[in-house]
Amino acid sequence: MATPWNSSSSTSSLWAALGQASSVAQLVGVDALGLVSMVVQAALAARRHRDACVRLAQHVELVGGLLGELELDELMRREATRRPLEQLGAALRRCYALATACQDCGYLRRLLLGGRMADELRAAQHEIDMFIRLIPLIALVDNSTNTRRAMQVEEGVLSVVTDTSNHQLRFPTRALEFTKIRVQGATELLNVQEQPFVGKVDLQEQKISNIEELAELCAHIEAACTGFAKFNFFQIVDATNNFSEKGIIGRGGFGTVYKCHLSDGITVAIKRAAEHATVSSELQLAKLHHTNLIKLLGWCIHGKERILVYEFMHNSSLDHHIYNRTKGSLLDWSKRLKIIKGLIEGLVYLHQGSKLWIVHMDLKPNNILLDCNMTPKIADFGSARALSSDVAEERTSSVVGTCGYKAPEYASRGVYSMKTDVFSFGVLVLVIISGRKNTILHKRGDNVGDLVRDAWHMWKDQRLHELVDPSLGTGYEITEITRCAQMALLCTQEDPADRPTMTDVAAMLNSESMSLSMEPKQPTVLSKGSDGESTASTYMGQSSRTIDITITSSAPMSTRVRIILDPEV
Template identity: 75%
Template sequence: MEEACAGFTRFDFCQILDATENFSEKMIIGWGGFGRVYKGQLPGGLNVAIKRADEHAAMVEVNSELQLAKLQHANVIRLLGWCIHGKERILVYEFMQNGSLDRYLCDRRKGPLLHWSRRFKIITGLTEGIVYLHKHSMFWLVHRDLKPHNVLLDCNMIPKIADFGSARALSSDVAEERTSRVVGTSGYKAPEYASRGVYSLKTYVFSFGVLVLVIISGRKNTILDKRGDTVGDLVRDAWRTWKDQRLHELVDPLLGERYEAAEITRCAQVALLCSQEDPADRPTMTDVAAMLNSENISSPMEPKQPAALIHGCADIDTTSTYVGRSSRTIDIMITSSAPVSTTVRIILDPEV
């Protein structure tokens, strides 16, 4: 840990105790990937966020956080220093005055402060941060738990991607890895990751797509597992309103009519492209940045309809097929006016 933090301030444990009032519960401002986060004030008056690792935290989670030491971007939380004292492992970050994005999306009193221009700047800021993590940093980083709670806002409402305790580095921008320990939050996990533990940069793209839809709508994305759901109700509703040119119905009511319809349309379409079930259909974050900066998205870039739900799907008398290219499986769901639907999975190349 000390080697990974070389070049950053090493804080004395007594400084940490003073800053947090001996880790007082009233100083807790949140929970990170491997421990509690406290607000603290250093002797010079600087407010900081102090993350204290739980005793049971795996060292790999701490090391994942330490990868931040190598990251420097306006939209990525900045590590200031660290402290080791016995079993205590502590990281010190810049403090974000406006807290996490979810506090605004979930609080109807604070929600109006997130007018559309701010939401749009948050979306574009997150895009730039992820492009950096995917392309310009020293490695290809997959966050694995991108959600409103892990997007922090500074005094100017500039977004910062935070909590890298679950992050993993890839060997290349096209690499796929598999894990038996699936982490993250329901509603934001890509289908291939939630079901098979497969993750890549495209897994991050899916989470970003859902996050953008949440920012537009102020809604949560609920996964209906018992009905074979893979993307969530928000993604399906967003696709329907986009297809029927009714996106005004998706917009957070707190925005009223105070938004740019063209920007909403562009952001929603990009978000739907990002949240495609097949990772091969999702754009790269570099493509996302280009599309968000363009006035028009070319017509061929149209998101596919999400797969139908089992039992009572809204799309009657249809057959929907999803081909999972990375797993070489084909899921065929047959729905009709009858009360029973049938799902058939053909495995082309069984996993070992």
């Protein structure tokens, strides 16, 4: 096959300037799929001609997707299919040399190559495009050999459209019936006449069925929700400098979050999901629009990569401020009260205003983000669940969330409702007031945490000034502190039936004339729990009509047993 490389009179001088002859020779034994991976990685790591290298990586990646559908070992045994595949390997090795050269910013290399490198990259891209057209034909030749059935092809050539957003493959044929098969790396479907070859692709499709279903779900949501769009994987890779460690702003079991500067000047947060993490529950955010909820801007699925794109919050998360003595002093009481009110409005919307009755399930300072105006945004909906109504109660065997913020009935029995978020919100308010963390004392039969318990005693003894974060000094109104603390204690009561709804909470805080006549109940008294002695505490929940007995032991090999007794009706 004639290529721009073979016809160029300056090829030998180019390789001499690159100094890549030895490294190219070392790649001779690497198969085509291995070369594809090496070229893509080298191109994405390029420091010069980055745009051209990213485009080259896109086209090479598409070649890799097509090669993944072929039995390369079998094809290499046949003369008709071996020769073009060998030429493809040679072209990929040259692409690797070019991409590797673009990683070197040395003065001598720039002087030798000058502006020729951009031309060579374009020529490499054109050559790869030839193979994008050729590979489906190779597959069809192979299929024809195996089945001894010739395919009649209409006049014309396989058309390929490649850009920064998608790749489309179309093969014209006279067959009346078609079977659609998915080609990995392509967003369109390749239509071919039904042959045994299709069955082989179906097996591959079964392996990625979950990814396919997720992509279809994302596409469906994109069509239904304005402001939610598909992002190009290579643009994300380029904007994060190939997911550089320097760009990481968050990390957890769900995956890693990167700060990302897009080419249009917009800064976003990229959540790159871990291999076993689920992202489907977070997609419901695309349907929600509220000032106090983080905005989900888009999605990207590429191979096994599952990425969600969020608006970027310049002031990080609440925990970075509230637990930091230096930053905590910058978070004065007026800002803290604004955060509390914003959280109330966001939760009221989640529970009722969105008509979806969503329970967040993991409210904590880490999941409250702050924008440039310190406006709170509820984030991380990976654990969120939807209920059938705003008064529904469900049960799960998979309890998630963070110790110290989980409601007692959820932590012990997996029962959750809107009141689960109410409890977590109450703890959050106490944390915002005090700057303290809420620690659960498991060995002493603790259901609510030391912060909740201490706050209740301070409220009862009218000494709530002792609860206030020392970094606030005297810059607060004790009446506002009292109202917020009493509201929080009502929210953190152990029996969910005793807790107000978030609508009630909004009325409590916004109506200054309204006196809070309801008194929060005292949390369960802790057991003494001396060494070598087992102790127990009991709590009866009125709404669930159960007795919750916790038996704890302080022995070296202590076990914690929680027994639920359901009384007969």
